[in-house]
Amino acid sequence: MPIAIKMPALSPTMEEGTLAKWLVKVGDTVSSGDIMAEIETDKATMEFEAVDEGVIVSIDVAEGTEGVKVGTVIAQLAGEGEEAKPAAPARAAKAEPAPAPVPAASAPAPAPVAGAAPKGDRVVASPLAKRIAADRGVDLAGVKGSGPNGRIVKADVEAAQPGAAVAAPSAPLAAAVPAVAAAVPDFGIPYEAEKLNNVRKTIARRLTEAKQTIPHIYLTVDIRLDALLKLRGELNKALEADGIKLSVNDLLIKALAKALVRVPKCNVSFAGDELRKYSRADISVAVAAPSGLITPIVVDAASRGVAQISREMKALADKAREGKLMPHEYQGGTASLSNLGMFGIKQFDAVINPPQAMILAVGAGEQRPYVVDGALSIATVMSATGSFDHRAIDGADGAQLMQAFKDLVENPLSLVA
Structure with a gap:
């Protein structure tokens, strides 16, 4: 009897997915660990590996099909010694294209069987x-x-x-x-x-829900970057032999994490009738990938060295752009960082990434007139705006976090201490 290959649950919350691409065809022999298909979830495109050995005898769901429920038979495999014939007539040839998707929602359910249409007062729903x-x-x-x-x-x-x-x-x-x-x-x-x-x-769905259900409060500070830029240059010279080149963003990730440790009232999330207070600062970092924005996580960033953060962030960003992030690499986080400074954006307000309660939006560092020790001078200044969930974080606590972040960036030696 052929082995049924079913649509896997590639994340704890996955209910359905898109069978983006088949990497095998009928008649191919596969072994355990071979990549059979690419499946698109709501966050990334992930590879699906074979568990058993055998010959592919049927492809039951065509590539490109959307809204394939977890547990649906997508192919059949004949094991060793079995006749290479599907258990039932192949349905792939009859596979119907997926219904047109509804924006910001899952694809419609398959057509109901005969007799399932509404009758009288009966309501037909998935x-x-x-x-x-x-x-x-x-x-x-x-x-x-x-x-x-x-x-x-x-x-x-x-x-x-x-x-x-x-x-x-x-x-x-x-x-x-x-x-x-x-x-x-x-x-x-x-x-x-x-x-x-x-x-x-x-x-689309999550950002709409965030703006409609989360009362945002925005707090902005201007931060001198000169000391941070000088330290970064010195560190990069010291780390050059190790092939490590720190970015400003690497140092800002560390600064945000340490600020959250200093102001734990902001390292929280609103969860209905309870407030969750986190004992670790996991920073979600916004990365622009071809399929859309995704936020890989630097876990426990406050206790990591900046060189380690730099290596990890580079690896995560590469995987994000290739659509290869695993669920544990992008699900979670206690706060987010979004940096548009590289595009010359001076200042912006970011949308909170629920269930987190804050996100830090960072603009470009630029030469500005700035008062230093009572005298007007020229300094490299960056504007940073924190968006806070006002249900979980009071304005005064958010202001303390922004002040702590500013102090850490303007006095950066504590980032490498």
Whole structure:
């Protein structure tokens, strides 16, 4: 009997994914550890390895198929001594293209079987949609389904207001993230439509939720960089033989982590009826990858040396751009750092990355008139803005963190002590 190869759960929260690419074909012999496919989750594209040895006898889900549920049979493998014939007629040839994705939500569920269409007062909805509706107090009887045959899917429930019969077009979430692409007029302007990948959908959903549900407070400080830049130059000369070249960002990661240790009231997250106070500063660092923004994590950055941070950050950034990060490398973190200084951006306000309660936005270091010891002079100055979740962090505590960060950057020897 052929072995069923099922869609794996590549992260603790993964419920479905996109089978981005098959690296094997029917008739190929695979061994344990061979890479069989590339699967796109909501954060990265990951390689799927074979566990058993045998011959591929059928491909049951075509590459490019979206919304493949965890546990779905995607291929079949004939083990040693077995006849290389699938257990059932191959379904790959009949594989239907995935339904058009709903922005910032999972792909619609497969079409229901005959007789599953709504009858009378019966409501047809996916199990996930029913669970979300129950949690949010949404009445499914009045929700219009966008799935096959009117089936209610996750996106329809997320667009509905708790206790409301139907999500009105003017509802906040529906206005921020249109339920269907057709709802956005093109005004006759020529354009090319590019289907959203899972990463971009997740970014859209999470940032919309963050701005709608988290009361942001923004605090900005100007910081002299001259001492930090001088120390960086000296360290790079000393580390040149080891092939290490520190960036300003490496030192800022260390500074933020130490600031969080000094001001532990900001190293927290809001979790409903409790406040989680972290005893370790794990810094999520924003990296622009081809598929979208992702935040690999430097774990326990406050206790790591700057050379170690530099090596680790380079390796994580490379993996992020290749879409090869493992879930534990980007899930978690206690605070985030986003640096747009390399683009000449002077100052900006970043959106908090939930469930974290703060993110630090760093602008470019530039020559500015600056008062030093009561006299006007020229200094290299950087503006940094902290975005804080006001449910978890008071303004005074956020101000203390920004002051601690400023002190560490302007007196950088403590970063290497």
